[in-house]
Amino acid sequence: MTTSHRRRLIWFCQTESVAAQPDTLARLRDRIGLTTIMPESPVSHTSGFSSSAELAARGPFEDWREREHLWPRGRDGIFPPVAGIVGGFDDTPLRRLLDTCARLDIEVWGHLGLWSYGGDVFPELAMRDIYGRALDPRYGRWGTGLCPNRPEIVEWVHDGLREAIARYGLSSFCVDHARYPAPANLHSLLGCGCPHCAGAASGLGYDADSIHARLHRWRQESGRLKYRRLRALLASRASLGEFLYWLGADDVVIEWLRCRAALLAARMRECRDVVRQAAGPEAVFGSDVFAPSIALLGGQQLNQWEQSTDFLTGGSSYGGVVGWASGVTHLAGEGAPALCSLVPGLEEREALQLIYRLFGYDDLDLPDTLEGLSNQALPVEAIYAREIQRLVAATSGVVPLYPPVSAQGSLERVESLCRAVADAGCDGAMLGLNPEDEAVLDVIAGTW
Ligand SMILES: [Zn+2]
Numbered sequence: 001m002t003t004s005h006r007r008r009l010i011w012f013c014q015t016e017s018v019a020a021q022p023d024t025l026a027r028l029r030d031r032i033g034l035t036t037i038m039p040e041s042p043v044s045h046t047s048g049f050s051s052s053a054e055l056a057a058r059g060p061f062e063d064w065r066e067r068e069h070l071w072p073r074g075r076d077g078i079f080p081p082v083a084g085i086v087g088g089f090d091d092t093p094l095r096r097l098l099d100t101c102a103r104l105d106i107e108v109w110g111h112l113g114l115w116s117y118g119g120d121v122f123p124e125l126a127m128r129d130i131y132g133r134a135l136d137p138r139y140g141r142w143g144t145g146l147c148p149n150r151p152e153i154v155e156w157v158h159d160g161l162r163e164a165i166a167r168y169g170l171s172s173f174c175v176d177h178a179r180y181p182a183p184a185n186l187h188s189l190l191g192c193g194c195p196h197c198a199g200a201a202s203g204l205g206y207d208a209d210s211i212h213a214r215l216h217r218w219r220q221e222s223g224r225l226k227y228r229r230l231r232a233l234l235a236s237r238a239s240l241g242e243f244l245y246w247l248g249a250d251d252v253v254i255e256w257l258r259c260r261a262a263l264l265a266a267r268m269r270e271c272r273d274v275v276r277q278a279a280g281p282e283a284v285f286g287s288d289v290f291a292p293s294i295a296l297l298g299g300q301q302l303n304q305w306e307q308s309t310d311f312l313t314g315g316s317s318y319g320g321v322v323g324w325a326s327g328v329t330h331l332a333g334e335g336a337p338a339l340c341s342l343v344p345g346l347e348e349r350e351a352l353q354l355i356y357r358l359f360g361y362d363d364l365d366l367p368d369t370l371e372g373l374s375n376q377a378l379p380v381e382a383i384y385a386r387e388i389q390r391l392v393a394a395t396s397g398v399v400p401l402y403p404p405v406s407a408q409g410s411l412e413r414v415e416s417l418c419r420a421v422a423d424a425g426c427d428g429a430m431l432g433l434n435p436e437d438e439a440v441l442d443v444i445a446g447t448w
Pocket residue numbers: 127128147148149150192193194195196197198
């Protein structure tokens with residue numbers, strides 16, 4: 001694939017540590033061709049933005065320090081990951097970093113969060129399922145989302161973007177958590193079903209009440225699924241489309257997933273408009289996305305996303321909540337026991353195999369037990385290469401693709417990840433790296 005997109009090597013780095021060692025940036029620019037950084041402070045979960053008293057005064061998340069019972073890490077001064085820019089953070093390191101990057105002609109992508117976390121700390125602003133219930137905390141480690149359509153959150157995010165542009169002169173952003181929780185949070189797949197989201201859906205041509213009602217009926221019918229039939233689905237090597245169709249002729253599951261994805265894409269488009277209005281038409285706005293195999297389940301329909309943002313990137317190659325090579329296996333780890341409890345007689349091995357099959361992973365020799373899923377080494381390189389191909393297949397090429405390359409494992413793995421991205425004709429990468437690891441820098445410099 002040959003495109004005219006701008007080639008970028010972006011370093012997903014820590015604001016405070018790079019600000020303390022600014023020489024690193026010139027070295028990486030000259031050594032590997034670093035073009036861009038996306039700094040994030042592990043304390044504030046943004047690039048390290050401060051905010052004006054005026055903005056903080058109307059912030060919906062400013063009382064987080066009084067919520068230690070819901071956010072215990074607040075005792076250590078760690079901000080909760082929420083949408084927008086929360087006040088009271090010292091931006092000295094960020095300002096130092098911005099000065100250095102301006103001198104070196106290195107682009108800076110401002111970073112702030114949106115919706116997929118924070119609902120546990122701010123339950124009054126959290127996502128609800130289609131029955132109006134709060135999300136089950138059992139799946140909390142995958143994120144408890146905020147409602148993306150509550151007006152106070154929508155306005156707050158826009159205000160934060162405008163202020164970051166005005167205070168820091170930024171014109172590029174890569175926002176984080178621009179999604180629903182990871183689909184391994186099975187309950188989140190039923191949200192957000194609140195009236196704000198229903199109203200916004202109606203504005204996009206979806207009848208949320210009808211979708212909720214039909215989704216409820218579909219759940220009742222598929223809840224009566226018998227083992228004999230599920231085993232036949234597995235033995236017949238059914239595709240995801242066949243699986244959904246056979247569980248009910250109504251296409252409501254796909255309609256629901258498209259509706260929730262369309263809502264997020266619309267919010268992203270508005271944010272991009274805000275950024276362009278404040279920073280000019282050349283401004284750049286985008287986000288990381290889930291592994292392409294599970295992106296729709298997480299609220300990101302990639303061919304819509306590329307119409308609403310200026311690039312596609314990812315959080316990490318593997319591991320963590322958003323690792324591209326671990327998205328399906330994380331989902332399988334939660335989905336298999338849920339399937340077994342729904343369908344008496346279904347064995348763990350069969351449930352895992354079914355999920356692998358539905359996501360096109362059944363030829364990858366993945367563990368056939370939950371214990372194996374958590375203990376055994378996964379074929380990360382093969383899975384990652386497949387996800388990169390799906391990224392290319394799912395998009396039209398209208399925006400540049402910068403897949404996430406976690407360049408911190410074995411050298412062989414780093415080489416393989418870089419090769420997968422370069423061979424697929426992507427436009428660069430979002431790098432996680434240790435700038436002192438010369439062997440890894442050699443691999444990157446040799447790839448791009
Ligand atoms: Zn909602």
